[in-house]
Amino acid sequence: MSAPTPTPAAEAPAPKRPLSLGVIFLTLLIDLIGFSIIFPLGPDLVAYYLKIDGHSGVLGWLLAESETVARALGQSHAFADVLFGGLLTSFYAILQFVFSPFWGTLSDKRGRRPVLRMTVAGTAIGYVLWVVSGSFWLFLVSRIVSGAFSGNLSVATAAVADVTTRKERSRAMGIVGAAFGLGLVTGPVVGAACAQLNLLSAHPSLARFGINPYSVPALVSLAFCILNLLWVNRSFKETLPESARQGKPETRLRNPIKAILGLSNPDVRRANIVAFVYSIAFVAMEASVTFLAAQRFHYSAGQNGMMLGFLGLCSIITQGFIVRILLKRASEIPVLAGGLVATAIGLLVLGLSAQPWMLYAGLAFVATGSGLVNPSTTGLISLYSTQDEQGRVLGIFRSLGSLARAFTPMLAGAVFFVSGATSVFVWSAVLTVLALALCARLTKPAR
Numbered sequence: 152m153s154a155p156t157p158t159p160a161a162e163a164p165a166p167k168r169p170l171s172l173g174v175i176f177l178t179l180l181i182d183l184i185g186f187s188i189i190f191p192l193g194p195d196l197v198a199y200y201l202k203i204d205g206h207s208g209v210l211g212w213l214l215a216e217s218e219t220v221a222r223a224l225g226q227s228h229a230f231a232d233v234l235f236g237g238l239l240t241s242f243y244a245i246l247q248f249v250f251s252p253f254w255g256t257l258s259d260k261r262g263r264r265p266v267l268r269m270t271v272a273g274t275a276i277g278y279v280l281w282v283v284s285g286s287f288w289l290f291l292v293s294r295i296v297s298g299a300f301s302g303n304l305s306v307a308t309a310a311v312a313d314v315t316t317r318k319e320r321s322r323a324m325g326i327v328g329a330a331f332g333l334g335l336v337t338g339p340v341v342g343a344a345c346a347q348l349n350l351l352s353a354h355p356s357l358a359r360f361g362i363n364p365y366s367v368p369a370l371v372s373l374a375f376c377i378l379n380l381l382w383v384n385r386s387f388k389e390t391l392p393e394s395a396r397q398g399k400p401e402t403r404l405r406n407p408i409k410a411i412l413g414l415s416n417p418d419v420r421r422a423n424i425v426a427f428v429y430s431i432a433f434v435a436m437e438a439s440v441t442f443l444a445a446q447r448f449h450y451s452a453g454q455n456g457m458m459l460g461f462l463g464l465c466s467i468i469t470q471g472f473i474v475r476i477l478l479k480r481a482s483e484i485p486v487l488a489g490g491l492v493a494t495a496i497g498l499l500v501l502g503l504s505a506q507p508w509m510l511y512a513g514l515a516f517v518a519t520g521s522g523l524v525n526p527s528t529t530g531l532i533s534l535y536s537t538q539d540e541q542g543r544v545l546g547i548f549r550s551l552g553s554l555a556r557a558f559t560p561m562l563a564g565a566v567f568f569v570s571g572a573t574s575v576f577v578w579s580a581v582l583t584v585l586a587l588a589l590c591a592r593l594t595k596p597a598r
Contacts, residue, residue: 170310170313170314170387170388170389170390171314172311172314172315172323172326174386174387174388175307175310175311175314175326175327175387176326176329176330177382178267178303178307178379178382178383178387179303179304179307179326179327179330179331179334180330180333180334181375181378181379181382182271182274182303182304182307182334182375182376182379183330183331183333183334183335183338184334184337184338184341184375185274185278185338185371185372185373185374185375185376185379186274186334186338186372187334187335187337187338187339187342188338188339188341188342188345188368188371188372188375189281189342189368189372190335190338190339190342191339191342191343191346191456192342192343192346192365192368195346195365196290196365199363199364199365200286200287200290201214203285203286203287204286204287241556241557241558241560241561242291242294242298243294243297243298243301244298244553244554244556244557245298245553245554245557246294246295246298246299246301247298247301247549247550247553247556248407248550248551248553248554248557249299249407249550250298250299250300250301250302251301251302251304251305251407251546251547251549251550251553252305252407252410252411252543252546252547252550253302253546254266254270254300254302254305254306254542254546255302255305255306255309255542255543255544255545255546255547255549256542256543256546257302257542258302258305258306258309258391258542258546259309259391259395259396259539259540259541259542259543260396261396262389262390262391262396263306263307263309263310263313263387263389263390263391263542264383264387264388264389264390266302266306266542267303267306267307267310267383267387268380268383268384269300270300270301270302270303270306271300271303271376271379271380271383272300272380273296273297273299273300274296274297274300274301274303274376275373275376275377275380276296276300277293277294277295277296277297277298277300278293278297278369278372278373278376279293279373280292280293280296281293281294281297281365281366281369281372281373282361282362282366282369282370282373283360283361283362283366284361284363284369285358285360285361285362285363286361289361302546304327304331304549305542305545305546305548305549305550306542306546307327308324308327308529308545308549309391309541309542309545309546310387310390310391311323311324311326311327312533312538312541312545313390313391313538313541314390317534317596317597320530320533320534321478321483321486321526321527321529321530321531321533321534322474322475322478322479322526322530323530324525324526324529324530324533325470325471325474325475325478325522325526326470326471327525327526327529328466328470328471328474328522328525328526328529329467329470329471331466331470332463332464332466332467332470332471332522333463333467335463336459336460336463336464336467339456339459340456340460341368341371342368342371343456345367345368345371346364346365346367346368348367349364349367350362350366350367351363351364391541391542395538395539396539407547407550407554410543410547410550411423411547411550411551414544414547416535416536418531418535418593418594418596419532419535419536419544421589421592421593422528422531422532422535422593423532423547423548423551424589425487425528425586425589425590425593426524426528426532426548426551426552427551427552427554427555428582428583428585428586428589429491429494429524429528429582429583429586430551430552430555430556430559431555431559431579431582432494432498432579432580432582432583432586433494433517433521433579434555434556434559434560434563435559435560435562435563435566435575435578435579435582436498436501436517436575436576436579438559438560438563438564439563439564439567439572439575439576440458440459440462440501440510440514441455441458441459442564442567442572443501443504443510443567443572443575443576444458444510446572447504447572448507448510458510458511458514461511461514461515461518462514462517462518463518464518465514465515465518465519465522466518466521466522468522469518469519469521469522469523470522470525470526473519473522473523474486474522474523474526474527477489477523478526478527478530482595483527483530483531483534483595483596484527484531484590484593484595486523486527487523487524487527487528487531487590487593488587488590488591489520489523490519490520490521490522490523490524490527491520491524491583491584491586491587491590492520492587493516493517493519493520493523494516494517494520494521494524494583495520495580495583495584495587496516496520497512497513497514497515497516497517497518497519497520498513498517498576498577498579498580498583499513499576499577499580500512500513500516501513501514501517501576502572502573502574502575502576502577502579502580503573503576520583528548529545529548531593531596532544532545532548533545534596535596563575566578
């Protein structure tokens with residue numbers, strides 16, 4: 152491992168934080184609950200729009216393309232359904248990939264609070280369109296709007312960097328992961344409960360206004376978004392001082408690939424590569440584990456929901472508590488390496504699991520590993536960068552995570568159906584070991 156790099160910019164300890172971490176945590180939590188309400192509704196939404204729109208228009212074209220690919224690979228109609236679901240997920244992730252660096256860079260120029268207000272308000276517009284999405288094309292527009300304004304996470308993460316010292320930076324990043332885990336556990340439960348309420352059952356005449364069987368989950372997502380906007384307006388104080396914003400060029404929407412390749416700091420590039428390779432492995436697991444459980448142990452949707460809840464709970468405990476303790480005793484790189492090792496072990500256990508208890512043991516290892524990896528990589532990228540570029544570099548970091556989510560679910564689905572469940576998890580473990588090898592080239596950031 153090479154020698155430590157000098158601190159990018161000298162940092163004077165701030166006597167008082169302009170904003171508490173609790174405010175940022177609640178901002179992220181409210182946002183992520185609303186965001187993840189749609190997660191358990193995917194198959195039912197597709198079935199509904201197929202019934203309404205048939206096989207015509209955009210929906211029919213996407214489904215036909217999925218079936219063409221499935222036939223070319225010699226696979227069944229079920230494989231086409233997996234590809235189709237992956238296409239819809241990828242569409243939203245690609246928008247996040249394009250826009251995350253833009254919102255992060257804009258927050259370096261104009262401040263975190265005004266940009267956060269813009270992204271939350273834009274997301275609310277997307278939810279309003281979902282409420283009245285009586286056709287698939289309007290539902291697609293609602294996802295485009297929500298995806299384009301999905302900069303909340305990168306901007307709030309930059310705010311964490313603004314209000315923490317270098318010594319506590321990575322520990323504080325654990326709250327981002329804890330909010331993420333808690334939001335992604337709570338949101339799907341809320342979404343599944345709301346989906347039982349259909350406004351058209353009592354008021355069928357509302358259909359002419361675009362109200363559909365899934366308008367209630369959309370309304371609840373909208374309510375969370377409005378609550379978040381009120382919370383940001385009331386409690387989220389600006390974290391980026393005016394002095395750090397002066398002289399910044401006007402922000403434009405740029406090619407995200409060019410932004411990534413344009414990173415001048417080699418340590419930031421290396422840490423992003425480690426995080427990207429790891430994200431591919433983790434997303435492949437995430438996209439395949441419910442299929443593995445259903446195929447190998449005949450798990451129902453309810454049992455899969457409990458399994459994913461266990462994964463989220465382990466992640467919350469790790470990122471909210473364990474990683475903060477470890478980072479008091481060790482630097483980010485050994486904690487990151489330990490997380491990669493734990494993840495690789497967990498992936499192999501999952502792939503080779505012969506009993507349900509092995510499935511849960513593998514998930515515990517993976518969740519613990521991800522809970523160590525995510526705050527460590529976020530903290531390293533922040534520490535390698537200067538104060539006036541936190542939004543940009545963390546936006547690029549989130550953008551790469553979205554890129555992994557854009558293509559990995561379809562790739563993992565193809566490997567699962569063609570080569571079997573074990574192959575997905577073994578290859579994911581191999582990628583994690585590759586990330587561990589790349590981790591050895593990282594330099595310890597100065598405090």
